[in-house]
Amino acid sequence: MSVHPICECGEREATYHEVVKVNGVVHERHLCEVCAAERGLIQGPIGAPDTDLDTDLTPDLTSGAGPSVSQEPYQGSDAEGEDSEPGGAFGSGAPSGSASGPKPQPTGGGGERRRGGCPRCGLTFAAFKRSGLLGCPECYKTFEKQLTPLLERAHEGGARHTGKAPARALRLSRDRGQGIEDVLGDARERAERIRGLRRQMAAAVEGEQFERAARLRDEIARRLESDGGDALDIEHRDTTGDAADE
Amino acid sequence: MSNGDRPSERDWVETPGILGGGAEWLRGEGPSSEVVLSSRVRLARNLAGFPFVARADRTEREHVLEAVRPVVDGLTPGVARSSGSSGSGGPGGSGDHMSWIALHDSEPPERQLLVERHLISKQHADGTSAGDGAAAPGVRNCSGLSSPRAVAVSLPTERLSIMVNEEDHLRVQVLRTGLDLGGALAAIDAVDDALEATLDFAYSPRFGYLTCCPTNVGTGARLSVMLHLPGLRLTGEIDKVKRAADSMSLAIRGFYGEGSEASGDFYQLSNQTTLGRSEKVLLHEMEHEIVPQVIDYERLARERLLKHSRLMIEDRCARALGLLRHARLLSAEEAMKALSQVRLGVVSGLIRDVDLRRVHELMLLTQPAHLQRLAGRPLDQQERRSARADLARERLTAAERGDSGPADAGG
Numbered sequence: 001m002s003v004h005p006i007c008e009c010g011e012r013e014a015t016y017h018e019v020v021k022v023n024g025v026v027h028e029r030h031l032c033e034v035c036a037a038e039r040g041l042i043q044g045p046i047g048a049p050d051t052d053l054d055t056d057l058t059p060d061l062t063s064g065a066g067p068s069v070s071q072e073p074y075q076g077s078d079a080e081g082e083d084s085e086p087g088g089a090f091g092s093g094a095p096s097g098s099a100s101g102p103k104p105q106p107t108g109g110g111g112e113r114r115r116g117g118c119p120r121c122g123l124t125f126a127a128f129k130r131s132g133l134l135g136c137p138e139c140y141k142t143f144e145k146q147l148t149p150l151l152e153r154a155h156e157g158g159a160r161h162t163g164k165a166p167a168r169a170l171r172l173s174r175d176r177g178q179g180i181e182d183v184l185g186d187a188r189e190r191a192e193r194i195r196g197l198r199r200q201m202a203a204a205v206e207g208e209q210f211e212r213a214a215r216l217r218d219e220i221a222r223r224l225e226s227d228g229g230d231a232l233d234i235e236h237r238d239t240t241g242d243a244a245d246e
Numbered sequence: 247m248s249n250g251d252r253p254s255e256r257d258w259v260e261t262p263g264i265l266g267g268g269a270e271w272l273r274g275e276g277p278s279s280e281v282v283l284s285s286r287v288r289l290a291r292n293l294a295g296f297p298f299v300a301r302a303d304r305t306e307r308e309h310v311l312e313a314v315r316p317v318v319d320g321l322t323p324g325v326a327r328s329s330g331s332s333g334s335g336g337p338g339g340s341g342d343h344m345s346w347i348a349l350h351d352s353e354p355p356e357r358q359l360l361v362e363r364h365l366i367s368k369q370h371a372d373g374t375s376a377g378d379g380a381a382a383p384g385v386r387n388c389s390g391l392s393s394p395r396a397v398a399v400s401l402p403t404e405r406l407s408i409m410v411n412e413e414d415h416l417r418v419q420v421l422r423t424g425l426d427l428g429g430a431l432a433a434i435d436a437v438d439d440a441l442e443a444t445l446d447f448a449y450s451p452r453f454g455y456l457t458c459c460p461t462n463v464g465t466g467a468r469l470s471v472m473l474h475l476p477g478l479r480l481t482g483e484i485d486k487v488k489r490a491a492d493s494m495s496l497a498i499r500g501f502y503g504e505g506s507e508a509s510g511d512f513y514q515l516s517n518q519t520t521l522g523r524s525e526k527v528l529l530h531e532m533e534h535e536i537v538p539q540v541i542d543y544e545r546l547a548r549e550r551l552l553k554h555s556r557l558m559i560e561d562r563c564a565r566a567l568g569l570l571r572h573a574r575l576l577s578a579e580e581a582m583k584a585l586s587q588v589r590l591g592v593v594s595g596l597i598r599d600v601d602l603r604r605v606h607e608l609m610l611l612t613q614p615a616h617l618q619r620l621a622g623r624p625l626d627q628q629e630r631r632s633a634r635a636d637l638a639r640e641r642l643t644a645a646e647r648g649d650s651g652p653a654d655a656g657g
Contacts, residue, residue: 110630121297123301130266131300132374133301133413133459134298135297135298135301135459136296136297136301137292137294137298137456140456140463147460148462151521154461154518154519154521154523155461155464155519156522158464158519158520158523159521160451160452160521160522160625160649161450161453161455161463161464161465161522163464163467164435164438164524164525165451168439168442168443168449169442169449209459209535211530211534212530212531212535215527216527218470219524219657220519235329
């Protein structure tokens with residue numbers, strides 16, 4: 001066994017090790033259990049122990065050729081739930097304000113569609129890890145926390161959709177006077193997306209990829225226009241350092 | 247609006263026309279066609295309110311088919327979107343219509359034929375694209391050949407195909423000859439809008455289009471080009487390209503996509519990441535940065551070879567043509583390798599009495615299901631080798647005589 005490095009917090013031994021390749025550059029990250037759980041990289045300790053809850057959250061999304069990640073599974077034996085989210089990742093805590101979707105209704109009587117998984121389709125995270133396939137659109141919400149680091153690895157740091165939005169859905173949500181939150185996300189979401197684009201543009205300029213930078217600039221302009229301004233407001237607040245917490 | 251005078255799908259698959267026509271990539275035209283056979287864009291889309299295919303039982307999968315079919319039947323692939331940006335026409339040919347093929351009701355040779363024509367994946371043919379049912383232990387008897395699934399193809403050009411109940415509810419693909427990812431993307435964008443005008447797609451502001459496998463989430467778009475890289479293989483530089491692709495998160499696959507080996511120096515290059523970059527940025531990267539670089543490398547390699555090892559190249563091409571014109575038994579691999587050499591000879595001007603389309607046609611027609619369709623009966627391996635050699639001999643000596651050859655494409 002090799003000696004474990006110390007976590008970024010400088011306090012504990014790092015047991016979570018991650019190697020990510022972004023644009024050909026290798027980034028390493030070594031965290032202790034507590035920090036890793038805080039960042040949603042591993043399942044944090046949750047109040048009621050559920051034997052179905054899985055702690056080693058590393059399905060190999062990229063099957064083989066992708067970035068390699070090694071980590072030691074968290075055993076979940078101590079530190080009762082101080083850092084856990086209200087309700088826990090598998091609890092009822094649905095994101096606020098989501099207009100869509102009826103109440104979770106386990107369809108069919110199979111024992112598999114049970115508590116502990118996605119409230120909509122019943123898929124457990126353990127089952128996802130085995131197959132690499134999710135069960136339904138709702139799973140993205142249910143497992144958002146666990147999926148986020150996996151998505152960043154699989155998509156070279158990309159964590160947020162930037163691109164086409166369904167045209168009719170967008171039009172409808174505007175017609176209904178609901179604004180564009182349903183489709184493009186709330187102001188914070190949109191601002192984050194634009195920040196991401198700005199970062200990409202800066203990187204393109206740095207790499208003297210000016211054509212790409214110009215394209216990104218156009219895309220930013222287009223998005224700011226369609227966003228109508230509130231995303232911009234938030235962005236200014238954020239960049240001046242007095243962003244309000246949500 | 248029902249079938250009317252359209253041929254039924256079975257008519258199409260059984261028509262002799264399929265053996266010569268269609269298949270956009272056969273044309274061998276378009277920008278950079280000496281290196282790029284075809285450009286392809288595919289989109290992964292799922293219906294809101296349904297479980298993903300991997301977790302859908304038989305009834306739910308049937309419902310997906312029922313929901314999708316009328317919308318797909320109503321597509322007019324030959325018509326360009328009125329507000330279309332690039333004026334590159336509709337996704338299909340001007341006279342195209344959509345033909346729906348229920349794969350769970352189809353015969354194995356039919357499915358194999360579709361695989362060989364790049365219209366469905368091998369997994370979709372076998373009904374294994376949505377995993378082995380492990381994701382849904384309650385869902386039994388639903389993976390495999392009888393799993394309700396379909397493909398819709400724009401005929402006769404085959405430029406647009408839509409797999410239904412593959413890994414995602416919808417896998418839409420548009421194909422263009424040569425390097426034309428921009429045209430393919432504009433066309434598929436129009437199809438996507440037309441579908442979305444009726445269907446509700448699963449989408450989230452944060453993650454974009456939601457897909458069964460998280461590696462496709464976001465744009466759900468995969469842009470790919472089919473490259474012919476004999477020069478880089480001969481100079482031994484192909485591994486460099488592979489490493490470079492790897493470092494740029496691109497995938498290099500074989501002639502038949504995921505899990506297939508490169509055959510006859512044909513490689514499929516595609517993006518891996520779908521989250522965080524828009525379709526436009528991705529398109530720019532692929533079409534204006536990455537692919538042109540690979541094309542330049544290949545051109546350079548060919549130039550160098552022709553300059554310094556001309557006799558060796560001429561010899562290889564001539565031998566390959568000789569093999570195809572005179573052999574009595576040909577394995578699939580042997581035929582593909584020889585056709586690759588001949589292709590290099592044709593585009594380099596070393597072989598003048600064979601045209602590119604003829605070479606492409608043989609690449610398709612010498613595949614097992616096509617050979618059996620030509621023969622009109624099942625053939626065992628030895629019979630296929632013989633039939634393959636006969637076909638190559640016949641088509642290539644006809645070319646030598648300057649005939650247009652038998653059963654030429656109508657389309």
